[in-house]
Amino acid sequence: NSSRLVLFVEIQPQHCKTNRVEPNATIGEIKSMFHKSHPQWYPARQSIRLDPKGKSLKDEDVLQHLPVGTTATFYFRDLGAQISWVTVFLTEYTGPLVIYLMFYFRVPFIYASKYDFTTSKHWVVHLACMCHSFHYVKRLLETLFVHRFSHGTMPLRNIFKNCTYYWGFAAWMAYYINHPLYTPPIYGEQQIRLALIIFLFCQIGNFSIHIALRNLRPPGSKTRKIPYPTKNPFTWIFLLVSCPNYTYELGSWLGFTLMTQCLPVAFFTLVGFVQMTVWAKGKHRSYLKEFRDYPPLRSPILPFIL
Amino acid sequence: MASSEEDGTVEEKENNNKKRTKSALVTAWLTFYNIAMTAGWLVLAITMMRFYIQRGTHKGLYRSIARTLKFFQTFALVEVRLTFVGIVKTSVIVNGVQVCSRIFMVWFVTNSIRQIQNEESVILFLVVWTVMEISRYSYYTFSLLHHLPYFIKWARYNFFIVLYPLGVAGELLTIYAALPFVRRSGMYSMRLPNKYNVSFDYYYCLIIVMLSYIPLFPQLYLHMLRQRRRVLHGEVIVEKDE
Numbered sequence: 107n108s109s110r111l112v113l114f115v116e117i118q119p120q121h122c123k124t125n126r127v128e129p130n131a132t133i134g135e136i137k138s139m140f141h142k143s144h145p146q147w148y149p150a151r152q153s154i155r156l157d158p159k160g161k162s163l164k165d166e167d168v169l170q171h172l173p174v175g176t177t178a179t180f181y182f183r184d185l186g187a188q189i190s191w192v193t194v195f196l197t198e199y200t201g202p203l204v205i206y207l208m209f210y211f212r213v214p215f216i217y218a219s220k221y222d223f224t225t226s227k228h229w230v231v232h233l234a235c236m237c238h239s240f241h242y243v244k245r246l247l248e249t250l251f252v253h254r255f256s257h258g259t260m261p262l263r264n265i266f267k268n269c270t271y272y273w274g275f276a277a278w279m280a281y282y283i284n285h286p287l288y289t290p291p292i293y294g295e296q297q298i299r300l301a302l303i304i305f306l307f308c309q310i311g312n313f314s315i316h317i318a319l320r321n322l323r324p325p326g327s328k329t330r331k332i333p334y335p336t337k338n339p340f341t342w343i344f345l346l347v348s349c350p351n352y353t354y355e356l357g358s359w360l361g362f363t364l365m366t367q368c369l370p371v372a373f374f375t376l377v378g379f380v381q382m383t384v385w386a387k388g389k390h391r392s393y394l395k396e397f398r399d400y401p402p403l404r405s406p407i408l409p410f411i412l
Numbered sequence: 413m414a415s416s417e418e419d420g421t422v423e424e425k426e427n428n429n430k431k432r433t434k435s436a437l438v439t440a441w442l443t444f445y446n447i448a449m450t451a452g453w454l455v456l457a458i459t460m461m462r463f464y465i466q467r468g469t470h471k472g473l474y475r476s477i478a479r480t481l482k483f484f485q486t487f488a489l490v491e492v493r494l495t496f497v498g499i500v501k502t503s504v505i506v507n508g509v510q511v512c513s514r515i516f517m518v519w520f521v522t523n524s525i526r527q528i529q530n531e532e533s534v535i536l537f538l539v540v541w542t543v544m545e546i547s548r549y550s551y552y553t554f555s556l557l558h559h560l561p562y563f564i565k566w567a568r569y570n571f572f573i574v575l576y577p578l579g580v581a582g583e584l585l586t587i588y589a590a591l592p593f594v595r596r597s598g599m600y601s602m603r604l605p606n607k608y609n610v611s612f613d614y615y616y617c618l619i620i621v622m623l624s625y626i627p628l629f630p631q632l633y634l635h636m637l638r639q640r641r642r643v644l645h646g647e648v649i650v651e652k653d654e
Contacts (some may be wrong), residue, residue, distance in 0.1 A: 287605040369610035 109270045116117040127169065136180065137398040150259040153183040195249040198268045202276035209280035210235045221286050230298050234283055234366050237305055241337035241358065244309065246342035252316050254323050275374045283366050291367040298365055305361030312354035316338035319351070332397050345401075346409035350392040351405055383407050416430045429473055433463055443556045446538070450549040452484040473523060474529040506517070506635055509628060516621070517583055524599065525590045525621065533589065537582030540575045569640040576636065580629055588652045594618060622633070 127135065137149035150190075153162040156172065158181045169178065214222045226232070229235060282288065322331050330375045333410040335342045343350040359375040386407035394400050456477055463473050490512050495504045518536070522529055551568040554560040594600075600614035 242480060282604075282609045282611070285609070287604045289607050289609055292607060365608065369608040370516060 114138075132165060133163045133167045133169075136169075137165065138248075140182065145264060147182075147184060147369050150186075150188040151185045153185050154180045155183070156180065163193040185261065188263035189262045189265055190259050191255045191257060192249060194260060194265050194268060195253075196246060197265060198272045199242050199245045199249065201269055203239060203246070203275040205273055205276045206235065206238050206242075206280040209277070211283040212284065216281070217286055224286075226284060226286075226288060230290050230365065231283060231288060233298065233302065234362070236330075237302070237362060237365065238280075241309065244313065250312070250314055252320050254320055254325070275370075276375075278369060278370045279366075279374060282370055289367070291365070297367070301361045301365035305358050305365065308354040308357035308361060311340040311343070312358065314338050314353055314356060315351040316342075318344075330396060332393065332400060343409075344404075346395055346404060348404045348406050349382075349386040352386050355382060369395050383412060385411070386412075414482070439556060446549050446553040446556065449484065449487070450489075450546060450553055452480070453542055453545040453549065456480055456484065456538075456628060457546060460538065460542065469559050469643075470532065470535045471530045474534055476524070477538075482518055482523065485514050485541075488514065503635070506632060510632065513628075517586070520600075521587055521590055521618075525593050527593045528586055528589045531586060531589050533582045533585035535582075537579050537586065538578035541580060543571060544575055544579070565643065569636075572600070572633075572636050572640075576633055580625060584622055584625060587622055591615060591618060 127139070133154055134149070136154060137152045139151050140152060140154075141147060148164075156174070156179075160181075163172070163180075164181075172178070207220050209216060210225075212224055220361070260403050291301075315344050318336055318338070319333060321336075322333055323329060326334050333344055335344045340354075341350070343353065347353050356375070359371070359378060363371045388408035390404070459477050459480070460473060462478055467473075476584060492504070492508050492511050495502050495507045524533060528534065547564065547567040551560070551564050554564055595615045598614075600612070600617075602608075602610065602612045604611050
């Protein structure tokens with residue numbers, strides 16, 4: 107996987123041979139060219155750089171704006187098999203949806219056979235199933251119709267890692283919530299009602315943020331802008347937080363934990379919170395680096411706290 | 413840190429001095445830590461030998477060193493912090509996994525399950541751990557003091573070849589011996605129904621721990637083999653970088 111291969115390119119006004127390109131050619135075109143001569147490395151898995159230890163060049167970079175002369179030496183690195191973000195998201199979200207339902211309907215071999223295909227006698231279990239399913243259906247639809255991804259692909263091994271996480275936790279939670287010996291929340295209806303309100307509020311909030319982020323970026327572009335509150339009150343949290351989508355996500359899962367009073371759910375919420383905090387801090391830092399006028403009041407994920 | 417050309421050199425010197433005193437303190441602390449750990453494990457080794465020579469049996473040996481063992485093995489958690497901060501150049505994950513498995517054995521197996529404390533497998537891994545830790549900590553100590561006798565380096569990077577598998581065997585046999593006692597007593601376990609809607613079976617947890625040795629042990633072993641080739645034979649191994 108080391109940057110041994112060197113692509114030698116001559117820059118000339120007319121390109122009539124391979125390895126000769128016009129000055130206004132982009133890195134993307136270079137990648138296509140390289141793919142033709144090395145068919146096993148499709149463009150998504152190529153990392154092209156000017157220095158073997160340097161940063162990867164972007165597809166949109168134009169040759170004549172790079173520090174090259176009449177010839178350019180590029181270093182190639184194989185990023186390994188790639189898979190598209192959309193594929194990963196669809197797979198990792200469909201799993202929990204299906205798996206939870208299998209536990210909800212008490213498919214055979216999970217619980218004692220006398221419980222096969224029975225349903226729980228607690229109404230909160232039905233409510234929890236609706237909420238969980240709604241959450242993942244929402245995520246699937248957002249992946250298909252709302253999100254605009256800046257990267258097309260990610261390394262293939264990520265899909266195994268991500269699916270293990272999502273599917274594993276979904277199975278663990280669903281096992282206990284739909285168990286014949288499930289104990290409903292101590293404070294009964296009050297607790298469940300409050301939890302449902304928190305959950306729905308945060309689901310709407312999370313969706314509003316995704317829409318707001320989508321509208322920041324025109325279709326097909328990769329421009330980056332600071333997100334600001336819009337007319338939608340759910341986006342006013344942008345005044346205090348850089349990544350409110352994560353804040354609302356945390357809120358949703360806190361609501362679900364309260365609703366089900368299930369320790370595995372609490373654990374899942376905690377792990378998710380840690381991961382989202384890491385992402386939020388990274389995003390916050392890159393906002394600060396990229397924009398001089400970034401609003402100083404904002405915190406990465408929790409207002410004033412984190 | 414932007415500084416103008418003129419007073420740049422003065423600031424740089426000050427910063428370098430600060431860095432040097434800081435790293436001198438860190439080195440001093442590290443040296444003290446490694447000396448203390450070497451001494452601790454030496455004490456353990458000597459106590460164990462004395463016990464066996466005086467009593468002629470290994471029964472009761474664990475009890476006699478239990479407190480010292482727990483102290484020094486738990487203190488090794490400090491190392492994880494050091495690797496994480498970057499002061500010690502071992503991989504955080506490798507070191508973390510090793511320390512975790514040690515702490516688990518000491519606190520959650522031999523400490524909690526009294527009936528297996530006189531098993532031969534316990535003595536096996538105790539002996540292995542003692543030899544490995546003495547050679548490891550004395551290696552670190554002498555490296556920090558810049559006077560590393562070759563035989564210590566040789567010991568550290570060769571003993572493990574036989575001792576690692578022996579130690580793993582001792583640990584696995586001990587956990588296996590503990591299983592029936594765990595099942596019977598139901599220790600550390602929680603059953604349904606309960607208000608947290610969770611269950612935990614320590615018996616199956618131990619089985620999973622035993623199974624986890626299968627992927628983890630070869631990785632640790634190969635890592636040490638690679639280190640050995642690099643340190644003893646000066647080979648440059650290209651690690652797969654992401």
